[in-house]
Amino acid sequence: MIQSVGTDFGNAGYMRTDIKERSGQYLIEMECPGYNRENIQAQLEKGYLTIKALKNQEIADGGEDTRYILKERRFGEMKRTFYVGEEIRHEDISASLKDGILSIIIRKPELAVEGERRKLFEIQ
Numbered sequence: 588m589i590q591s592v593g594t595d596f597g598n599a600g601y602m603r604t605d606i607k608e609r610s611g612q613y614l615i616e617m618e619c620p621g622y623n624r625e626n627i628q629a630q631l632e633k634g635y636l637t638i639k640a641l642k643n644q645e646i647a648d649g650g651e652d653t654r655y656i657l658k659e660r661r662f663g664e665m666k667r668t669f670y671v672g673e674e675i676r677h678e679d680i681s682a683s684l685k686d687g688i689l690s691i692i693i694r695k696p697e698l699a700v701e702g703e704r705r706k707l708f709e710i711q
Contacts, residue, residue: 589613589693592635592668602640602667613693617667620687621660624710627689629682634673636680638689639666672696682710 589606607614619627619640628639642662674696682691689710 589615589672590670592670602638602665604667606669611695613671613695615669615689615691615693617689617691618687619665619684619689622684622687624684627684627710629680629691629710631671631675631677631680634670634675635668636671636675636691636693637666637668638691639664684710 591604603618605616607616615636617638622640622642626641630637630639641664671693675693676696679694679696680691682689684690
């Protein structure tokens with residue numbers, strides 16, 4: 588079973604997430620609107636899956652005499668961590684980003700694996 592482990596909203600906001608269980612796999616769908624694949628990092632370490640997304644602040648073109656009346660678009664880093672179990676291996680996870688939704692598929696493990704080291708995996 589996958590469990591969310593705290594949240595770190597940072598300056599950028601919150602990554603709304605749905606987790607589904609299917610036959611033989613879990614599916615995590617996470618909102619990442621406005622983020623590029625290159626700005627998202629996914630890491631598996633000791634049974635914890637951590638997703639970080641970084642968005643840089645946009646600089647206003649209006650010059651020094653321009654000020655914000657309302658600023659709802661955020662910048663900074665968002666981070667979510669999920670406990671997926673120590674038996675999950677790097678090879679059991681795949682990820683893709685499409686239309687602002689990060690989809691992570693985690694195959695359910697057949698055998699427990701000990702000594703898994705910290706690894707990053709590529710987002711397609």
